[in-house]
């Protein structure tokens with residue numbers, strides 16, 4: 032449903048990897064790191080072999096320790112929450128805002144005020160007795176989270192901030208690109224993202240020492256250029272030159288991809304206008320969204336049919352739509368985890384539907400989706 036769009040540059044870059052025998056290390060990986068760092072306004076970038084690996088490294092760079100707790104939105108793809116578990120740390124799932132589906136800073140603040148102790152240095156969860164040391168801010172579905180509110184809160188309570196901008200490469204708040212705002216940001220180049228590298232991810236940061244340490248960790252923590260000496264446990268997380276070759280080619284078309292995603296959202300907006308009970312997730316004033324996914328929210332009472340009913344009917348017409356992620360405080364994978372709120376995310380998960388949004392989606396195919404949703408509304412009226 033969100034298929035990568037590949038071109039001739041990918042072929043010629045990959046060919047040169049093979050001809051020069053530069054599959055793992057080589058110039059493309061480095062060039063791609065520079066391109067992404069420059070694009071988001073970060074001084075440094077360290078390529079990884081996935082976005083999940085980037086988040087795992089970011090948590091290590093933030094100094095999160097086993098047994099600590101980390102705030103994260105409950106409405107997200109599960110990968111960033113899993114990386115908290117990889118650290119032996121514990122997620123605290125925070126509910127989202129109803130209007131933009133992003134982590135609710137006000138609710139997080141209330142949780143801190145009512146359920147935590149702060150001694151000026153250490154924030155402690157009263158119920159578990161554990162330290163809370165970081166927050167992962169996921170910019171969800173191509174929209175920006177309220178990173179400024181979270182960073183202000185984090186500064187007050189001594190929390191490290193990591194941005195997960197895997198779904199929001201190119202999204203801006205004013206002139207600032209997300210992922211490059213907090214001290215550490217993470218990206219993914221999985222096949223369904225705005226641009227792909229055939230997998231791969233990246234950590235970006237303004238800190239030179241932090242970048243150097245990240246590079247060390249993703250290269251098995253090798254401590255000597257000649258001898259095979261390791262002073263720490265490292266990871267085989269490096270981005271390969273093959274990833275870089277595809278990534279560089281895709282990066283050359285990033286503005287085209289963004290324009291295409293925005294045009295898709297505009298076409299849905301126009302096509303679904305006036306349809307009662309259906310609302311498209313839209314950017315707020317002062318922000319610029321890349322609309323990784325165009326998503327609607329269905330008010331079943333007004334529309335006459337639930338989001339899941341629409342999904343099923345469209346599936347019958349061979350149109351693939353997707354429900355949003357199960358809120359993680361409901362996920363078996365994170366059973367027993369703490370959460371503050373969650374009802375808003377649960378309602379969004381009931382009511383949301385992501386529409387076909389691939390960069391190469393044709394206007395005709397999109398109109399078919401729009402017509403199909405309109406026909407659902409007609410069918411609902413007939414049976415009402």
Ligand SMILES: *Cc1c(COP(=O)(O)O)cnc(C)c1O
Pocket residue numbers: 081082083084107108110111169195197198218219220221230231232
């Ligand atoms: C895709 C994604 C990731 C993980 O990226 P991979 O490259 O698939 O490991 C992390 N966070 C979010 C929000 C994502 O959408």
